[in-house]
Amino acid sequence: MRLFATGLLLAMAVAFILLRRFGGEHPGWGYAIAFTEAAMVGGLADWFAVTALFRRPLGLPIPHTAIIPENKNRIADSMATFLRDNFLTPQVVARRVNAFNFASSAGGFLSDPGRGGESRLRAGAANLVADVLESLDPDRLGNQIRAGMARQLERVEIAPLLGQMLSATIADRRHLPLLDGAIRWAGEALEANEELVRTMIRERAHGLLRFTGLDSRIANSVLDGLYKLLAEMIVQPDHPLKAKVEQMLQGLAHDLQHDGALRARVENAKRELIANPAVSQWWQGVWERLRQQLIAAARDPHTALGGQLTTMLGELGNALRDDPRLQSQINRFARRTLVGVTARYGDEIVRLVSETVKRWDARTVSDRIEGAVGRDLQFIRINGTLVGGLFGVCIHAVDRWL
Secondary structure: OHHHHHHHHHHHHHHHHHHHHHOOOOHHHHHHHHHHHHHHHHHHHHHHHHHHHHOOHHHOOOOOOOHHHHOHHHHHHHHHHHHHHHOOOHHHHHHHHOOOOHHHHHHHHHHOHHHOHHHHHHHHHHHHHHHHHHHOOHHHHHHHHHHHHHHHHHHOOHHHHHHHHHHHHHHOOOHHHHHHHHHHHHHHHHHHOHHHHHHHHHHHOOHHHHHHOHHHHHHHHHHHHHHHHHHHHHHOOOOHHHHHHHHHHHHHHHHHHHOHHHHHHHHHHHHHHHHOHHHHHHHHHHHHHHHHHHHHHHHOOOOHHHHHHHHHHHHHHHHHHHOHHHHHHHHHHHHHHHHHHHHHHHHHHHHHHHHHHHHOOHHHHHHHHHHHHOOHHHHHHHHHHHHHHHHHHHHHHHHHHO
16 A cells, blocks of 8 residues: 555656646646646645654654654553553443343353354363373472372371271171171182192191091081181171171270270371382372373363363353353452452553553554554555645636636
8 A cells, every 4th residue: 555655646746747748738738737736745745744653754854753753652651541541440341341241141152062162162171281280290299299198197197087987887887798798708718729728737737637638628627617607607697706796896996086005006007108108109100190091081072071071061151141140140240350350450451551662662663553553544645645636626727717
C-alpha cells in the first residue's frame, strides 16, 4: 500500500509535466492540469502528515515531527491510563461480567463432544501430568517422599494401632478366612516337602529303628497325623487348636495396646526397619516403577487415566450446565475473584503496560503502532491525492466562472 500511494503521487507528477508540456488551448486541459497539480499538493501534504507521526520527513529536523517517538513516554502513560479507566476498575469489571454466565459457558464447552474441548483439555491435563513427572528428579523426589513418610511414621506409635486393628478384625470374625488360608498353605507346604520331612525323621531315628524299618512307619504316622490335624481344623469351625490360636491373637492385640515393653519393642523394630538401607532401595524401585507407569498412562490416550479424565470432565460439564445452584455459586465466586484481582492488581497491570512501552526504543514504538494501524495510513495518502485533485478541479472551475 505504501508503494501504491507513492506510485499514485508520482503518476500525478508525471501527468502534470506532460500536460504542461503538450497541453493545448482546449478548456479541458486546464481542468486536467488543475487536477494533477492539486493532487500532488494533497498527496505531498498527507505524505508529510503521515510520515511526521512516526519519523522525521527526509530526515530533516522539522519541528513537531516524529511525534510518536518523541512522545513515547507520554503515550505509554496515556495508554495505561486509558486501560485503567476503561477496563481495570472494579466498577467496570463488575458491570461487564455481571451478566456473563461463566459456569454455563464452561459446562457447555466441557459437555459438548462436538467442540473437541473435552479431548483438548484431557490431552492438556494428561500431558501436563506427564511433563511434571518427567521433569522431576526421580532420585531426589523419591528420597523426599521416603523422608516424608519416615517422618510421619516416626511420629505415629504403630503398636496401639496394630492392636486396635487386630481386635476389630477378631471381633468382626474377619480373621477366620486368613486363618483358614494359613492352614491350607501349611497343608500345601507339607505336601510339597513331604520327602524332606521323611528324611528328617529318618535321620533323627535310632539306628535300630532304621534297621527294622520302623522309621518309615513313624514318618508315615507323623505325616498322617499332621494331615488329619490340618483337615480337622479346616472343617471344624470350633476346633480347639483354632480357638487356641484365636486366644493367642486376642492376647497379642491386648498386649500391643497395653504392654509397655511390647510396645517399645515394636517401636524399636519400626525405627530399625525405617533406617534399613534395603528398605530405602526397595522404596526407590517401587517409586520409579510407579512414576514410569503414571507417565506411560498419561501419554497414552487409550489408558484408564485418559478415560477417567474424560468421564470426570464430562460429568463436571453436565453439572455446570444443568445445576442452577452450582452455576450461581461459581459465577459469584468468579465475579468476586475478578473484581478482587482488579482492585488489588489493576494498578500493577497498568504500571506493567506503561513501563513496558517506555522500555521500547523509539523505532520499535513507531514500527509497532504503524503496523497496528496498517493499510489505513496509506489510504490517507491515497485519499489526500485524489481528494486534493478534486478540490483543484473545483477551484479551477470557480476561478474560470469568476
